[in-house]
Amino acid sequence: MKIARVALDVPLSQLFDYRTESDGDSLVGQRVLVPFGKRHAVGVVVELARSSELPDARLKRISRVLDDARPFSAEDLKLLRFAGDYYHYPLGQVVMNALPQRLRRAAPPPARAVAYQITQAGLQADAKAISARALLQRRILLALQAERVLTSDALREIAPSAHSAVKALIERGWVQRGVAAPQPTPAEAPDSVPRQTAPYALTGSQARAVEEILAAVDNFHAFLLLGVTGSGKTEVYLRAAETVLSRGRQVLLLVPEIALTPQLQAMLQARFPEVCLVTLHSGLNETERLQNWLAAQSGEARLVLGTRLAVFAPLPRLGLVIVDEEHDPSFKQTEGFCYSARDLAVVRASQRGIPIVLGSATPALETYQNASTGRYRLLELPERINERPPRIQCVTIDPARTHRGLAPQMLAAIEERLRRREQTLVFINRRGYAPVLMCHSCGWLSGCHRCSAQLVLHLPARELHCHHCGHRAAVPPACPTCGNPALSPIGQGTQRVEDALVRHFPEAKVLRVDRDSTRGKGVWSGMRERIEAREVDILVGTQILAKGHDFAHLALVCILNADGMLYSADFRASERLYALLTQVAGRAGRAESQGEVLIQTEFPDHPLYAALRDQDVHRFLHQLLAQRGVGGFPPFVHQALLRAEAPQLETALEYLEDAKRAARGIEQDVELFDAVPAAMVRLAGRARAQLLVQSASRPALHVFLRQWTARLSAPRSSSARWALDVDPLEL
Ligand code: ADP
Ligand code: ZN
Ligand code: ZN
Secondary structure (H helix, E strand, C coil): CEEEEEEECCCCCCCEEEEECCCCHHHCCCEEEEEECCEEEEEEEEEEECCCCCCHHHCEECCEECCCCCCCCHHHHHHHHHHHHHCCCCHHHHHHHCCCHHHHCCCCCCCCCEEEEECHHHHHCCHHHCCHHHHHHHHHHHHHHHHCEEEHHHHHHHCCCHHHHHHHHHHCCCEEEEECCCCCCHHHCCCCCCCCCCCCCCCHHHHHHHHHHHHCCCCCEEEEEEECCCCCHHHHHHHHHHHHHHCCCEEEEECCCCCCCHHHHHHHHHHCCCCCEEEECCCCCHHHHHHHHHHHHHCCCCEEEECHHHHHCCCCCEEEEEEECCCCHHHECCCCCCCEHHHHHHHHHHHHCCEEEEEECCCCHHHHHHHHCCCCEEEEECCCCCCCCCEEEEEECCHHHCECCECHHHHHHHHHHHHCCCEEEEECCCCCCECEEEECCCCCECECCCCCCECEEECCCCEEECCCCCCEEECCCCCCCCCCCCEEEECCCHHHHHHHHHHHCCCCCEEEECCCCCCCCCHHHHHHHHHHCCCCCEEEECHHHCCCCCCCCEEEEEECCCHHHCCCCCCCHHHHHHHHHHHHHCCCCCCCCCCEEEEEECCCCCHHHHHHHHCCHHHHHHHHHHHHHHHCCCCCCEEEEEEEEECCHHHHHHHHHHHHHHCCCCCCCCEECCCEEEEEEEECCEEEEEEEEEECCHHHHHHHHHHHHHHHCCCCCCCCEEEEEECCCCC
């Protein structure tokens, strides 16, 4: 008798045994339908066994094998198993989570949407060379030369028999069969078609980086590509990808965010017109996601551009992994299955024996440490390609002498750029008008009744919004506690800064770019067009403006309220702030004149600002490493955080105290802290608490977590919910 061990989408850290007749490994990785309790469930066979701990009588049979092709190869399963083990998350849920929604149900997947693509040779081919008897082939070639891609349906419209005619074109190497990748809709189409699609002559440091990566192409090697903004990291990725693609292998490119950077997708498509490129991210609908996933899984899609979830995409011919902006916190999932896509990408590359490139101007300290100890190889691009680095300076604020929150030096600098018809970006990392509304007679503050957070004032609707739980309310006509009708907005958000700039520079065109103003399909790309066309003089915006966008005429960047992020309880705050400010500062100076960055601060001598001014990331990261070493923080210790939430804080804390007691006897070489309320105690009406565990030894931590989570999984009566976050980024 054969036993198939099946992963099911249930929160239990076990596989489920079923009888099967089919033999051999062909069942491993297969989707199956199995009886589970009173219903049927879809699962994935993870392994085969000869015997089961279940008595024969209780062993049920697999009802049905669901697909012809196996969704997961043995190698894909190896990564998923690692992820389940490392993050101590139920394997069944890890595996089922890695499938697109549609494949988690029993229904057969819809037919693949096939598309036909012109190749480079096909583009250059002369349609007249096709014999007159094959008129249909001619018509198809001409149509494809014009359209580049035709779906199966579009082909049928040319003629019912077009499908057989296209085969001849495929044989001649003029046409490729691929998957219908979702085309960017016209509104979201990249504004500026990439300025250059042909490869550049590489700079010396780019050439060295590419050479080192390619020398390792048949082995696992992790590279940290540390390049200042504008140093041409993308070109290094493209060159390395080109070689790997030319060998018929697949390339996985992970990015923090796709919606904000359509330029990258356009650039990839333009550089590799013959390669089937698909994207994988949460902005796709179920059908698109499934189609793209299947294209990756079949090996047809050779370039996969995705956000963190793409790290699990099955890629049978994977040859290179690239993680752009590897320091970005969005690679870490913070709820449920708390995995780091960057870290799993490294594991994946090592399991496959292929290189991985982690690119950043401000690497995560963990990554930097790995490069310092030689585990990763450091590749550096120390200089900007076209431009001089921007000049970064601090502007000391005297609160008594600001104009609506803007220092006079800032205003003078903006005025100077206006005169020269150059653009300015005013960066403030808070949307809305003001972060809180206050009553000066009794001290009342607009707080959210569901979260430990302030409600943000939004104009012109005169509403108070909670940025954490989404709660909205109208501004009260008077103070709810003392009845004072004069409530004052405190502090600044993007709307207020916009307002101040419009008043101060009535003749300038000011554009606000934040999550509120860019809502809706196509809005942001419309704005980018206006910015490029110089229809905007001053941009006011949040992080959206910091991420990966080149604005050719932007010469000055003004940073407001950085101090607010300087002193935070989180030991990673300064690392994050440095990365953010570097990214924002990098937007300056792609214009003709010398770029300039002004940081408005009360603490111009703070070491973080000093390092930023000197643009010395090595010095900054060394200082941080030294501090972390002395303080006993990561990367010198390894952490895991047990989070609990419940309607009442006491319940959450009690649960964690129980959990701490459950650790007795197994807590060797690990340090368990006390259960404490989370930094944000209430969120959406639930109270949150946490318990930190750490160890200088990663293996010791994981031995402990394995035993501990087994005890935690036992059924409880408590109304608390818990989740374990291994290598947490936020405490
Ligand atoms: P990064 O990602 O490191 O911030 P980019 O990849 O955006 O930098 O490159 C900055 C600019 O330099 C881009 O406009 C890019 O097209 C251009 N560039 C890159 N490599 C070269 C090169 N070898 N020669 C000329 N221009 C280049
Ligand atoms: Zn009051
Ligand atoms: Zn709230």
